[in-house]
Amino acid sequence: MTKHFIIFGAPGSGKGTQAKKLVKHFGLSYLGTGDLMRIELNDKTDLGKKIKNIIESGRLVDNQTANELVDQALKNLRFGSSVIFDGYPRTLNQVEHLQNYFNTTKSKVFVLNLKVDSKNLIERISTRRVCQNCKKIFQNPAQLKIKKCDECHGDLILREDDKPDVVKERLAVYNEQTKPLIDFYKKLKVLIEIDGNPPIDEVADEIELKVEKIFSDP
Numbered sequence: 411m412t413k414h415f416i417i418f419g420a421p422g423s424g425k426g427t428q429a430k431k432l433v434k435h436f437g438l439s440y441l442g443t444g445d446l447m448r449i450e451l452n453d454k455t456d457l458g459k460k461i462k463n464i465i466e467s468g469r470l471v472d473n474q475t476a477n478e479l480v481d482q483a484l485k486n487l488r489f490g491s492s493v494i495f496d497g498y499p500r501t502l503n504q505v506e507h508l509q510n511y512f513n514t515t516k517s518k519v520f521v522l523n524l525k526v527d528s529k530n531l532i533e534r535i536s537t538r539r540v541c542q543n544c545k546k547i548f549q550n551p552a553q554l555k556i557k558k559c560d561e562c563h564g565d566l567i568l569r570e571d572d573k574p575d576v577v578k579e580r581l582a583v584y585n586e587q588t589k590p591l592i593d594f595y596k597k598l599k600v601l602i603e604i605d606g607n608p609p610i611d612e613v614a615d616e617i618e619l620k621v622e623k624i625f626s627d628p
Contacts, residue, residue: 412517413624415494416508418592419524420584421577422535423606424613428524429496431614436621439487443497446479447471457482473503480504484511502590520624521595522617524606528581535577539566 415438419425426442433440450458457478464471471479480498487493499505512519526534537550543564548556551566559566570576595601602620606613 412490412515413492414512414517414519415492415621416499416519416521416595417494417496417524418521418588419606420526420531420588421580422531422538423524423526424610425524426496427610428522428614428617429494432494432617432621435618436492436625439491439493441480441483441493441495441498443471443476443479446483450479473501473507476500476504477507480508481511499591500587502594505591505594519600520621521592521601522604522620523592523601524604524613526606528578530607531581532574532577535572536568536574538572540569540572541565542567 415432417425417429417432419428429440429442432438447458447461450461452458457475460475461471461479464475476498480495484493495508499508508519511517534549537552539548539551540546541548541559541562541564544559544562546559546561548554548559548566551557557566558564571580592601604613604617604620608616
């Protein structure tokens with residue numbers, strides 16, 4: 411049976427970093443909706459044009475478009491490849507859509523939920539900076555005495571979305587939207603809680619141990 415993974419985590423939890431570490435360690439296929447949308451936009455596909463119109467109108471990507479994006483990516487996967495989903499599902503509609511895929515392919519999903527204290531999240535996000543040019547993210551560059559981007563020498567700026575008051579609002583929205591999904595997977599007994607407060611490498615070690623156990627179990 412093929413085993414897949416979904417990673418959940420609030421803004422600043424490091425879920426993208428941890429997902430890519432798992433890809434490298436276990437040879438998983440990475441399915442990040444942000445990356446998939448950028449590919450469609452850059453290639454100017456019909457789906458990319460649809461996504462571009464949605465973004466430019468200020469709307470959020472709807473369930474149908476998100477499901478279509480993921481379906482297309484899944485069709486291109488190597489048969490039997492284990493996947494880690496990052497950024498999907500975001501709604502119960504998307505959860506049900508993905509469950510249909512797992513049922514059809516007779517595969518199983520496990521959900522990694524990174525839990526980080528709100529105070530820690532706010533500090534992480536509000537102290538990070540982004541290169542004004544290439545958009546590379548720097549975690550607490552002031553502490554590391556980094557003043558310019560090491561790749562393009564651009565200025566490092568604080569994004570509006572990363573200001574403390576905005577971060578608190580983003581976290582509240584995330585918790586409200588994600589709770590029904592967490593409850594759904596908890597009932598299926600496939601939810602794995604991960605303490606995301608320690609340093610990145612320590613969190614990665616904990617996740618790798620739990621994923622290794624999943625792969626070793628029949």
